[in-house]
Amino acid sequence: MNYIRSMERENTYRHILKWGDKREEEVDSHMITLLKEKFGLTDEDLKKKHLPGREEVRLEKPSLLKPSHLDFLGSLCGSDNVLADDLSRARWSCGKFYGELLDLRLGQVPDPPDAVVAPRSHDEVVKIVEYCSDEKIAVIPAGGQSSVTGALRAPQGGIALDLTKHLNRIIEINSVNKTVRVEAGIMGPAFEEELNRHGYSCGHFPQSFEYSTVGGWISARGAGQASTGYGKIEDMVVALKAVTPAGVIETKDFPRMAQGWDIHRLFAGAEGTLGVITEATLHIFNHAPENTASAGFIFRSFEQAVEAMRTVMQSEYGKPHLFRISDPGETDIAFRTSGFDGTTADRLLKGLGFMTGSRCLMFVTVEGEKSYARFVMKKIRRTVRRGKGMFIGSGPVRKWLAQRYSSAYMRDPLMDLGIMTDTLETAVTWDKLLKVWSAAHEYVNRRPGAFMMIHISHVYENGANLYFTFLSPMERGNERQDFALFHRGLVDTIIGNGGSISHHHGVGRVLAPWMEGHLGKSSMALMTAVKKHLDPDNIMNPGGMLGL
Ligand SMILES: Cc1cc2nc3c(=O)[nH]c(=O)nc-3n(C[C@H](O)[C@H](O)[C@H](O)COP(=O)(O)OP(=O)(O)OC[C@H]3O[C@@H](n4cnc5c(N)ncnc54)[C@H](O)[C@@H]3O)c2cc1C
Structure with a gap:
């Protein structure tokens, strides 16, 4: 053939x-x-494409x-x-x-x-x-x-x-149990559209939603934009079917069990190293976007915004679904690229002390039953007001949601201009969050021409994630080595100041070298033993994954 x-x-x-x-x-x-301003690019530079890969x-x-x-x-x-x-x-x-x-x-x-x-x-x-x-x-x-x-x-x-070509069907929507059984290779939009037709939503919207699958979400242990309310993907998985070299593992869809470990959780974050997830049963949510209450706020400093966010999460009146803070770097870029800078509204904000270089945006949605969403949002607005944040309407949140997936398309034109741009993310407890945030900024600021934007987008009672986006001119001719060194230094800085290796991107091969040092030898030995049992010949995604 x-x-x-x-x-x-x-x-x-x-x-x-x-x-x-x-x-x-x-x-x-x-x-x-x-x-042009940040990287000193000329009109001529803008016409050229660096390493276009044609x-x-x-x-x-x-x-x-x-x-x-x-x-x-x-x-x-x-x-x-x-x-x-x-x-x-x-x-x-x-x-x-x-x-x-x-x-x-x-x-x-x-x-x-x-x-x-x-x-x-x-x-x-x-x-x-x-x-x-x-x-x-x-x-x-x-x-x-x-x-x-x-x-x-x-x-x-x-x-x-x-797994995307054929294993991409919804097998069953169970309205009594409010679950969906689905093949692992279905992509986000097809999954969500079908659920919407039945009055449900999957509740999981990573920025990569358009081009990622249920199996990938589970395997990389992902988190969507509304994860603070709906939970992360591992909270949504009720049961799954996975093919391992040691046999098929099929877990049951009971709401909870006390018979040993939750075996299905082994596959959340396994990144293909234990077997192939072919099916999953997931919780689903009511699709009622008309009920969503949205609010944007502005703070005079990142510290104040973080404190208000922590208070909301710990006050037990209900959680927001989308809950984000953009730090001053990200807020400034958002204001500049949306054309807000220099407008009357901008001057007004400055007059009230919300200054460029320190002000921060916070975006919130509360979803669910209408009166619940309104009740929780009312409480949040009160907390934020006490925390010195100012309500700026729901327009900015709706605008952000509308362009949510488009920013993913920006990386290609930026790389065409010879700009290095990548992201990292970490989980950190509240008591260390500001330390990791400022250490990461200090690290990036040491590189000439580089700058960083940081946001918080997944929030818990005891901490949150930090999401780092850095941009810098590439070192032309030495692009790979330069990036590898810079990236390594940033990961070391994040971990060294109290952040985790990853919050929702997984570990893969890129972050694997940090695994043992971070988890400890005994935990790594346990993971290795599980891997050896399920995949004795090491055929499942072998070669440096997860530090195994
Ligand atoms: C622009 C951009 C934005 C992103 N935003 C987010 C975000 O907001 N939230 C987030 O969580 N992640 C995000 N990511 C990371 C990525 O999209 C997620 O990790 C996603 O869950 C991967 O899904 P996928 O289907 O693309 O998996 P793949 O990339 O194809 O695979 C990822 C890993 O899962 C394994 N795998 C895939 N399917 C299976 C299966 N059926 N059985 C066993 N193993 C399997 C693979 O072997 C691999 O190890 C983003 C990525 C990009 C490029």
Whole structure:
């Protein structure tokens, strides 16, 4: 059989690296002005594209699978569902980590799988995993490929398992239990639209929603924009079905159990290292956007905003769903790029002491039953007022929600301009939050030309996350090494000052080197023992994942 697919027109590295297939975001005029000012770019610079990645994809590493392997997989899943051409292997070799995008721009695909296989059913996944265990072939489960932690690379080759092509159906909506049983490869929009048709919502909206899957959300232990109210993905999983080399694990959908450990939780955050999640049963929520109460607030300082946020979370009158603070860096950029700077309203705010360089935006929504949402929002407004925050209406929140997914498209044009831009995120207790925040800023400020924006977007009674977005001119000619050093220093700074390795992006290969030091030897030994039991031949996403 011939498994080499004919080359498509869009056969370039750029086609693989760009975010989404809906649009390639142009940088708007406010942003252009800002970039010129921050990075000293000229009109000439703006016309050029740095490392655009327009070359045709060619892999140096040949596929190491034998024809007999490909024939077996083709006879099992259908030859259309087994691809071993360079372009397909390159496409499934990575996610959206900055380092991977840089590699693609430099025309490099360091860790391609040997083939891409799209199983059509749970039973086919079982047979693939059995076969790969016998033949010692690595298996990398893949969803929307939006991983930002190098979790989809195939340093040992093997097969990338495309779960999106066929395993993408809702199996059952159970209105009595208020749960949904769904195949793992379904993407966010298809999942949510179908739930909405039945009056429900999934409640999980990562910024990557358009291009990520239920299986990926669970595997990377993700969190959506309304996680403070709805919970993180692991709170939503009731049961799941996973194929491991040691057999199929199928947990039951009881509301709770006291019979040993919650086995399904082992797979939340396993990042494909234990097995392939083929199905999940999740809690669902009422879809009633008309009930949502929204409010924007402004504070004179980050410290005051954080204190008000903590008070809201600890006062026990009900939780917001969306709950965010943008620090002064992010607030200033938001004001500048929205054209707010210099307006009458801006002058008014300044007159009241909400100054550029220290003022902070807070966005809140409360969802659920209408009177509940209003009641909680009323309480929040009172807390915020006492905490010296000022209500600025619900317009800014609605505007933010409307463009929520578009900012993901900005990274490509920024990289085209030779700007390094990446994100990190951490969880931190309230008593250490300001320390991590200021240490991270100090670290980034030491790099000439760099700046950072930080926000809080997932909030708890005992702490919150911090989400860091940094921008800096690339060191041209030494882009990768320069980024690696800078990134390492920032991770060290965050962890050294009391932050966790990750809050919701997972660990993958990028953050794996910090795992043992952070968790301790005994915890790592426990994780390794579980891995050895479920995957004795280390075929599931092998090669440096999670520090295993
Ligand atoms: C622009 C952008 C914004 C983002 N915003 C957020 C955000 O707001 N919140 C958030 O939580 N994350 C965010 N992320 C990170 C990423 O989108 C999440 O980690 C997401 O959950 C990954 O889902 P995916 O389907 O793309 O998984 P993939 O990237 O395909 O895979 C991620 C990991 O899960 C494993 N995996 C995937 N499917 C399965 C399966 N069925 N069984 C077993 N293992 C599997 C893979 O092997 C890999 O280790 C963002 C990423 C980008 C690029």
